[in-house]
Amino acid sequence: MPKKTTKKTTKKTEELDSIVLMQGNEAVARGAVDAGVNFFAGYPITPSTEIAEILSRELPLRGAAFIQMEDEIASICAIIGASLAGAKAMTATSGPGFSLMQEAIGYAKITETPCVVVNVMRAGPSTGLPTSPSQGDIMQSRWGSHGDAPAIVLYPDSVKESYELAIRAVNLSEKYRTCVVLLLDEVLGHMREAVRLPDLRKHRVINRIKPTVPPEWYKHYDENQKYLSPVASFGEGYRFHVTGLAHDATGFPTGRPAEVADMMARLKKKITSNIRDLVQIESFHMEDAKIAIFAAGITARSAKSAVMMARAEGLKVGLLRPLTIWPFPDDAVRKMLKNVETVIVAELNQGQFLREIARLIKDKDDSDIVPVRRVDGELITPAQILRIIKEVN
């Protein structure tokens, strides 16, 4: 399918404060650049390709690297390699490519190497519907890689938020030294919205801290299990070892149960002990809500409209929308759903968020958790949700 190529821009700095018409994919690319991404490797796939196209134009202008690899496995491996050499590195893909990347995502996690994977979701399984929206990768983004390690996954619902969360994804990857996934809906990737980009100066850009200890003292992994530990890059005098084998704090492989347990605990604890920093959740008209809708990404946009329509008719309905879907906002969801009678879980899949909600809400009957699903490549409409609201009310 021929694509319109975006107009050539030569100026690096564009007036970020002005209102611009922008695609979600473009916003992600902009966010990446503004967060300091200086290495991108990728392989074309609808509906994520514009991110690669834009960065292939923009990164060389900044003296940064763009490379089109032979496949998605190569792409993620290249960004991990570049990150170990000190780059802020990103790749972007969609379902089929995201599946191919899973083994290496686990490698980034066990080696605590910062990197960002953008997955602009399309309908699956397999080739599915390449240009249709789906929220089918909620669980893949959490459990896709073999082994057992936590995940950080962000999920915007607008073009503006795509920009913001792209920056946040890069920041969190640097801070927590892990692979952060940014999920995007096909519709959002391709949708143009008028956005006023936030003032860049308000965005903190987080960079890795360089070690100051002499090389003999350097340990590549933080024994104290803090997250923002100094980390060296290849070629800077710290000749450390990186392996996907279980390793001790120095980075050398180990099979000693105590050292393996330490490593696994560190991978988990850096996420679980920083939930407050990681979790972002929007609550919309939840104060007096008797019916709550749980939805993320593009489905939350429909849900928001449905809430307004319902409120106009005097129905007490609210919306919970996670911006961070993993780690799942357990406590926040539990708290906010405490006083509602019914929870509607709206999603473009066969019930992935539903399992999480059902896991958290033990005091309600099954009939109080109502799914709204759609897997035919179309969006859930506000009217569809409103209908359900009225049914359960």
Added chain:
Amino acid sequence: MKNQPQKTVHSYLRHNKKFPHVWCAGCSNGIVLGALIRAVDELGLGRDDVAMVSGIGCSSRMPVYVDFNTLHTIHGRAIPFATGVKLHKPHLNVIVVTGDGDCTAIGGNHFIHACRRNLDLTIVVVNNNIYGMTGGQFSPTTPTGDIATTSPHGNIDPVFDICDLAIGAGATFVARSTAFHSLESEEFIKRGLEHKGMSVIEIVSACPVIYGRLNKKGGAPEMMKQMRDNSIPVKALDKLPPEKTKGKLVRGILKHVEKDEYTLRYQRLVDSLKQEESK
């Protein structure tokens, strides 16, 4: 342990890493590592400026033992990891150590595309004709008819010629030696490191414990002798009658051309964009 080369090699090993190493007695991997270290030493490359990247396999365990920037990755993917390292820090000498399976089976696609790009990597393929680490399944270089644990009746697959593959895909320096010819291996690795572009050095090696045993090749010393007797230098190829060269492994530098290297091409692109902008 009085002679100089051994001392040199020793000085590059990581002494904080708990030896003994993982390799079987008689394995060629140590010989290849020795050749590689001596090549780096002779060129006087700073240790901080060497990155050694490997995949998964017995041969891919090399990096952990040496005092460079070392990266032990996942099966078949050493080359794309190395591509990322090199492209972000072009001043690093990036060496990839990989096995025949790692490089030409699971990693075959990455291998040919890296050759095509002519990125300045030095790839040392340790070809022991078998999957050693997983216990002896056939690889793309296991000779047809040979026994492996997944070809108990004899391998019916044709083989890859790793050097031909590299040449065909566009690598600009391609050489082959054997673990028996350790000085020659060292020389080729050295030349590969000096070469600006994609260098592929295939080192045919012995896995006496698995491949040798399955195929009744004798122990390590016998396999060494076979490497000596069954190979000829490429220079002798034209001088000898065909009956003397038939079925022999050809050693030597099989291709060496100068061509624009990838990071230089990229830098040129960046520079030209800068000029355009300042106009």
